[in-house]
Amino acid sequence: MNILITGGAGYIGSHVVKQLLDETNHNITIIDNLSTGSIKTIKTLKEIAKINNKEENLDFIEADLSNFPLIEGIIKAKKFDAVIHFAASIIVPESVKNPIKYYMNNTVNTTNLIKLCLDNNVNKFIFSSTAAVYGQPYEIPVKETTPTKPINPYGMSKLMSETVLKDCGLAYPDFKYIILRYFNVAGADIKIRIGQRFPNATHLIKVAAETAVGKREKMYVFGTDYPTKDGTCIRDYIHVDDLADAHIKALEYLTDNDSDVFNCGYGYGYSVLEVINTMKKVSGVDFKVEFTGRREGDPAILIADNSKIKNKMKWQPKYNNLELICKTALEWEKKLLKEEA
Structure with a gap:
């Protein structure tokens, strides 16, 4: 085509x-x-x-x-x-x-x-x-x-x-x-050839990876009083x-x-704190996290029902592992740091 x-x-x-x-x-x-x-x-x-x-x-x-x-x-x-x-x-x-x-x-x-x-x-x-x-x-x-x-x-x-x-x-x-x-x-390409280059990113995993490699002094958690298991928003990554x-x-x-x-999506979600703790685990860096108020318009939980795409299109995800997603995002940030050096 x-x-x-x-x-x-x-x-x-x-x-x-x-x-x-x-x-x-x-x-x-x-x-x-x-x-x-x-x-x-x-x-x-x-x-x-x-x-x-x-x-x-x-x-x-x-x-x-x-x-x-x-x-x-x-x-x-x-x-x-x-x-x-x-x-x-x-x-x-x-x-x-x-x-x-x-x-x-x-x-x-x-x-x-x-x-x-x-x-x-x-x-x-x-x-x-x-x-x-x-x-x-x-x-x-x-x-x-x-x-x-x-x-x-x-x-x-x-x-x-x-x-x-x-x-x-x-x-x-x-x-x-x-x-x-x-x-x-x-995340980023499994072979770490390409990834998210957009500056001033707002995506949680990208921000956590940037904080882990020292590009950011600290990162923020927006809201800790949501009706979830740890009070932070849950998303389907x-x-x-x-x-x-x-x-x-x-x-x-x-x-x-x-x-x-x-x-x-994958049909299940992780909280903001679970993502941050996973990034700390894969990076080995206990980076600084600051807690602040909710952002306007953030739903407490957002998870996809993915049964339709799996059944009709026969789509089968290969990388639905939060540690793997965080690791590829982290390796990509390290690559960008080398580029800038």
Whole structure:
């Protein structure tokens, strides 16, 4: 297949590109504006392509999805079979302060991309969505049928894009999509070739790894009075390589199946303190942790019901081990430190 991957220089997108280069012979074009993605990641992906004798299979174009004429020209010229769409703004507090950025980038740009797919006979669309579309869910674990009630502009901007996809799927019978709702993505490539480069990260495991290697003086726990076993929030952490595998399975699934929505998680969760203690264990560092008040909009527990993706798509996670997730995140931070030295 000839595949367009938007945001392929970013954290999750790059792991999908890496896996496609390792496991398939698809032709891949990455479009990324490098606002959060990295040219260093692109260089590593090109090295992976070279090792796999697939240099001709990978193309990178630095571009912003808001440049509609340029994106249209690329799609017309390349004649893609499928799009895997990652490019999005993802910081929840920022979305509250700057909602226009989120609706323009996450909803308007996605809608235009879908329109260009429809105009140019690109009939497979894999969409990177989020558990944030559920808001504060009333049932745990969260099913795909759980009502969607986002509590911030980030979640709403993603849900609006989901709605556009669903409506277009009804209006255009040849157009098929998979919506993947991620829970908490963490870790790095098992071979530690790529990982999360985004500065000022807010993800717990990334922050804990940065604190363990001394990049941060201390880290914070937001809220210790939740109705959980130790008072801290519980989340479902999925290794980024398992999530990447779900995207490749989704592409294959669309060949013979109808459009659908799937949760991506492991089906059980760990508390913030359990994650921190695991990072301390794998790193051997008793780093400083400070306790502070709750953040607005944090649900106490967020765990995916993953039975649908396992049953329908035959997706089987390989890395659902918190120590392994923390260890890959830690090794990646050590690699970044060497890079900076």
